[in-house]
Amino acid sequence: MKVLVTDPVADAGLDVLREAGYEVETGYELEGDDLLEAVADAQGLIVRSGTEVTEEVLEAADELVIVGRAGIGVDNIDIDAATDHGVIVANAPEGNVRAAAEHTVAMAFAIARSIPQAHIRLKDGEWAKSDYLGTELNGKTLGVVGLGRVGQEVAKKLDALGMDVVAFDPYISEERAERIGAELVDLEPCLERADFLSIHTPLTPETEGMIGPEELDLLEGGYLINVGRGGIVQEDALAAKVEDGTLEGAALDVFAEEPLPADSPLLDHDDVIVTPHLGASTEAAQENVATSTAEQIVAALEGEPVANALNAPSIDESAFPRVEPYVDIAETAGKVAAQLLDGRIEEVEVTYEGDIADEDVEFVTASALKGVFEPLEWQVNAVNAPQIAEDRGVDVTESKTRQAEDFQSLVSVTVTNGDDSVTVEGTLFAGDDPRIVRVDGYRVDAIPHGKMVVTRNTDEPGVIGLIGSVMGKHGVNIAGMFNARETIGGEALTVYNVDSEVPDAAKAELNEDERIIDVDYITLNGQS
Structure with a gap:
């Protein structure tokens, strides 16, 4: 990955980036078309006050993840445009x-x-x-x-x-x-x-x-x-x-x-x-802001929260290990819920139960929103997901309770379209094994990975066999199955992990059977 540095910063910061394995390109005289060309393939950008990070620059930087300001002031960065493009803006307020x-x-x-x-x-x-x-x-x-x-x-x-x-x-x-x-x-x-x-x-x-x-x-x-x-x-x-x-x-x-x-x-x-803007001009200050900015670039590119992010949820470095496992769970629960709900999403509620309720979960909630909106083919990440919700009039609520009946910690994402809602709940097994444990109240303990099929059907003999036969007929291998039901003879819900995409013909054939209520094909982890 490439980090472009367009204003001079202390070598200590550049060393942090290189030691982390990133390519560092400096261009202290870049402007106009030259700047647009240089930033086009950069994942990180470090500036001071000399570089104007405009809408045009951000538009040219398709791969950009973060802009780091080596200092405090960010009036040379269009933060609204960065947010729209899903680009983190972070400064170094402590260094100088x-x-x-x-x-x-x-x-x-x-x-x-x-x-x-x-x-x-x-x-x-x-x-x-x-x-x-x-x-x-x-x-x-x-x-x-x-x-x-x-x-x-x-x-x-x-x-x-x-x-x-x-x-x-x-x-x-x-x-x-x-x-x-x-x-x-x-x-x-x-x-x-x-x-x-x-x-x-x-x-x-x-x-x-x-x-x-x-x-x-x-x-x-x-x-x-x-x-x-x-x-x-x-x-x-x-x-x-x-x-x-x-x-x-x-x-x-x-x-x-x-x-x-x-x-x-x-x-x-x-x-x-x-005096000619000497406030931060000490050797210690220049090294501090350079290393702080570089560390935030590394955090962003490695998918970790950025301590001084100005347009994205941040979290204390010491607290991150406690919430990190729930980031993916929340995102996955959001993806599953959004793909199961039929219709425009009007409300999203993220609920935390048990130990996780004691933590700073702003970043986790943003990740849940990312999961909700991603299947709708919007360009979304944890930076712009809250803004997307606001722009589209989606009400977002977050609630916490220390009580958790069955689990040490539980994250639930509920999406609503006005008439219907879907709730997906996730947790960790044995401290590091993520699971989807409930879908609309059905206990399933499903492994959240790759491609999934969720079926609702009447609880009758032969239905699971039918589903397996149809999948096999259309060349879809079932890697895992997690079944739950309301009551004997009532409605059942099953989550299947599958190895390939489910053809429309397979779904149509299943839906022709009166025992099948619905069939939903779900993709996770960026797969299709």
Whole structure:
């Protein structure tokens, strides 16, 4: 398998991929048609901020499984398009957290004590000691916009240096904020109370340009620091507010356009400190994000959950071994149920009973949906299955119970078309032997593999013999049989494992017998 790397990353990450047996192709200058050609046969793609992963790129990449962003920001990746194409998008949010937080603290000290300005003047031969009266951080208030990983790390570091911390983040709980020493407030009081404002929110349509003239007026007499994402602060307004004295100064590492244009008004003011996107530029950070991204590429290509997937269910690495066996069971149960139901699927319910109910099963549920939709010939995987359900108006419910009457753990998938429903239940025997144990309440203990035939018939002598004879007549070998019935003389259900496809003529011949209620041919494991 091939992994294409289109932006420079540390060699440590490339080594992880090569050691895992993957072909690594680098193309740091690729764009346009050259990029489309290079990605066409790639299963993995690693980018930083330089490569735009657009709908066109994803359309060209028929074999692509995952796009890994070696860093945090993913505004250069069309995540909606990736989801539509069933491509995982993952970032590396932990790798450069410490580096970005430390750069933020460095920028706070630099702007508070005019360090770059004094340095330049001294290098030019001026001893300008009396021109710079600094501000101490101790006792001042830090405002944090965006209390994610980096924002939290900055809050903790500056709290330890004696600053009071207020924060605005509508997606974090007050309890979590309090644990890191921050008081959670709305944006306006955050700006009004802050002596130093640090920006750490992601760039989204909602946050783009969110800090403009009115917001900067609320920060009057303070300093603004942005080591987060460019485009959140309106740069012309910021330059004007420093120029007219509304703000004491600003320090920015990120910009709406990078490299920063030579005519940017931010370059006209000594009280605006700028650095060329150095937040993650430490040796340790670059190695961390490279190896983290590579490890997620490997996980995706080996069919395992991706820890930092942004558009697919993820699961803690330590928990995955406990749920991994049920991923295939859920997918298989979904496939069988969908192929047994006649008509459009309107509802899917996935139920977990017993020990499995204690686990994080989001990835398992997504796999069940993949199984449900796959027989309908939709291009589907665990990434886009939940989106397919939403797009097609299929209601999905998930339920759990610690009670399991007959099994240690049980996964059930029920599909409904409004009038009828089918339920297929699966479990593990002896810890690692997957079985379909019930179909619509019939206990069958069937081996879920390859090709299967499910028949419903009246419980009468000679019916199973008839089925075997017809199968043999049409050249279909029966490899296994699992039979169940309601009551003596009632309705019976049988699951047959077969070695080849069942011809329509065989099914028609069986259905001609009045004792046969229905015959369904089912394919699993990608076979037909």
